[in-house]
Amino acid sequence: IGQALSKLATARNALVDLAPLRAKASEAASVTAAFYTPASWQAMQTVLNDANTVLAKPNATQAEVDAAKSALAAAIEALIPVARLTSLTPSAGIIEPAFDMNILAYTMTVPYGQFEMAWTPATIAPGSKIEVSVNGGPFTTITSGDKTANYPLSVGLNSFIVKVTAPKGEVREYTVNVIRLQASGSSSSGSSSSGGASAPVQGGTDLGTKNRNAAPFATSTETASGTIVQVDPARLNELLKNTNNETLSVIVPNGGNVALKGLTADQVKAVTDNGSILEVGNLLAIYPVPGKALDLTQIARQYNNPALSEIEVNVGISRAPQALGDSARKAAQAQGYELLVDPVELDLTFSHKGQTVDPGLLNGYAPRYIALPEGIDPNRITTGVIVNLDGTIFHVPTVVTKINDRYFAMINDLRSNGTYSVIWNPQDFDDVRGHWGQDAVNDIAARLDLQGTGNNTFSPNRNVNRSEFAAIVAAGMGLMHQNVEAANFGDVSRTAWYHDAVKIASEFGIVEGFENGLFRGEDQITREQGIAMIFRAFKLAQNLQPMTSAQIDATLAPFGDTVNVSFWAKEVVAQMIAAGIVEGGSGQLLNPQANLTRAEAAALMQRLLKHAGLID
Incomplete structure (x- = not known):
């Protein structure tokens, strides 16, 4: 058998x-x-x-x-390769802790005489992509096992990020903060959005400055997910006793994620009451806590009115997820603009007894600063933008500013939270070259606040209707967002291209309907009606005092056709003349009943943003 x-x-x-x-x-x-x-x-x-x-x-x-x-x-x-390094070797010195593929944050200190640094990274999975960035700049690709170029080291902190992308898309970032010591006898300084700065951390975790002078009031701890900054209440309260119209800064000297803990609502109020600023930042961004634009009483009411000292204020700065960055770049390519900065998330929340709330919209525009990559031409910045979850963007009013030898996009926003980036989107319409409105038209169109009419034309002398102008103003003021509720006008369909803009402009009091509940979006808009919308939008950014009849008459007097200004519009037109938004001299006509043209609409929008200090 x-x-x-x-x-x-x-x-x-x-x-x-x-x-x-x-x-x-x-x-x-x-x-x-x-x-x-x-x-x-x-x-x-x-x-x-x-x-x-x-x-x-x-x-x-x-x-x-x-x-x-x-x-x-x-x-x-179906095996999914991991995004891991097997080694990361500096050209000089030793990183701490010793390299481990599962540890993402490292530090090292080098002497003043170490002027440059190179790295040799190696991946664990064949076919992985390695990219290196220094101090928030663009990523440069390097082959596994090869040595990078020599990067110059500044005195103080130099932040290196080594990003590994596995063949099937998994991404992991390793951060090494290299501190180059100063020459013997020299003193340290840092950077801040308004004069404050945080001294480089050398052998300690204390953070905090007051007007660029060391005044520690927080400590930092490095974790696998980023830096946790813990405010020391006693030290901050002591500091606030002698602080007036000054800047307190906590600047973490790296380009990773930052989470500020331990700040309380009463401390935010104290900073605001004495005219000072408290800002949190790193190499990605700086976020001044918008104390003047926060309704702390309303926030306390959500917690049944505890003492402000019992409400914690949390601030976060982080790189947006890789998938969102990819979506934003894909949208940029499709729409023809250039995304200059990887999206950065800024977060502000309040916590009490385990319950966290988002403060939502602020009571006024407040700045936040997005760092521009090293070496970028500040003249190639169009505007800051808010990045939506699908990668699309909306304009937010922006000023490019220089802070201690580095350029930032100062984004002025009514939001307390958001994901931000910066774009380059120059416009040069053929039919506005030599036109009086050329600068305003190209500027406002570049900011994505209005569009051309095809074939690189703008049709500057074409009239604007009510819906078009509402869309220009809502976008120009940085008010646009997704997931808009249905408009409360009977003739504004959810499928109308202007639905969201009209609804948002209505919520902010910029546009009004008629007594019969209609908006009449296709009606041509007159110059005085357009000025009225601009006036209401301007009040979102600036406080305006009512004018007396005598002031109104005196302001309108230089114009030869003030009799044609409707009674209801006299003050709003006078206010905008006084603000410099409606221009003219002796004998010039206002033409209040004439239809508003596209060029005039762009000019009014640009002047509004400039005179409100929201753009430069």
């Missing part, structure tokens, strides 16, 4: 070809587990075990063998 079974097995093996399955099983067994994600590795192991069972089965059929081979090949193909 034994001999018969042996002959039968031999005959079976001659008929069933096991060699391809054995080869595939051998290939699977030789794969290194550390190269792949645990889930995909375990899934392959399960399929390999099934394949080995088939190989050991005396009566396995060819169909079973072929199916096992196909399943194993698919499992191998």
